[in-house]
Amino acid sequence: MGKTIWNLFFAMLKSGLLGYGGGPASIPIIQSQVVEGYHFMTQQQFTDALALANTLPGPIATKLATFIGYQTGGLLGGFVALVGMVGPTSIGIVLLVNLLGLLKGNPHLAGLIAGVRPVVVVLLLQTAWMSSKGSFPDWRMFAVAVLAALALFVFRFSAPLVILTAMIVGAFVLVPAK
Numbered sequence: 001m002g003k004t005i006w007n008l009f010f011a012m013l014k015s016g017l018l019g020y021g022g023g024p025a026s027i028p029i030i031q032s033q034v035v036e037g038y039h040f041m042t043q044q045q046f047t048d049a050l051a052l053a054n055t056l057p058g059p060i061a062t063k064l065a066t067f068i069g070y071q072t073g074g075l076l077g078g079f080v081a082l083v084g085m086v087g088p089t090s091i092g093i094v095l096l097v098n099l100l101g102l103l104k105g106n107p108h109l110a111g112l113i114a115g116v117r118p119v120v121v122v123l124l125l126q127t128a129w130m131s132s133k134g135s136f137p138d139w140r141m142f143a144v145a146v147l148a149a150l151a152l153f154v155f156r157f158s159a160p161l162v163i164l165t166a167m168i169v170g171a172f173v174l175v176p177a178k
Helices: 004-016 022-037 042-053 060-103 107-132 137-156 159-172
Strands: none
Touching: 004 060, 004 159, 022 042, 022 060, 022 107, 042 060, 042 107, 137 159
16 A cells, blocks of 8 residues: 555656646646556546546646545545645745746746647647547437537536536436446
8 A cells, every 4th residue: 555655646746747737737647647657547437537526616636636546545545646746836836936026027938938838738638639538438428528519619608507517417318228
């Protein structure tokens, strides 16, 4: 159990340190660590964890880290994974705020931030692509995705409302046959 706890800490530490752009940008790194690196979960289990974590309010990376940690190492695992995820960024944000105060108005800093934005978008697309594998086993799941996209992008419904509606549809309409 001790080695698993350390591995959870290091997996989330790497994800927290390398996940530039916030929680959603950390998801591919978490996925790589959890599924391919340490084999804490299968890809399907990770996709399910991601879906479940998205149903709750709050930052996705911390919810996902805590879920994976708890699933892998119980209460201690959840705590250690959370500390690994947020510890470095908590220290880093304090340092960064002080540095940004010194460099305010610097064109190189503005260029650095502008240059990394497209990479974050690609990381989000990668996450969507990896999560989509196995998420559409039949036409009904695809229909839910299309309706959710329409609700969000065309009709501009709130994300929590769309998630809640999808959960209700899933619970009562998409129940797998026994």
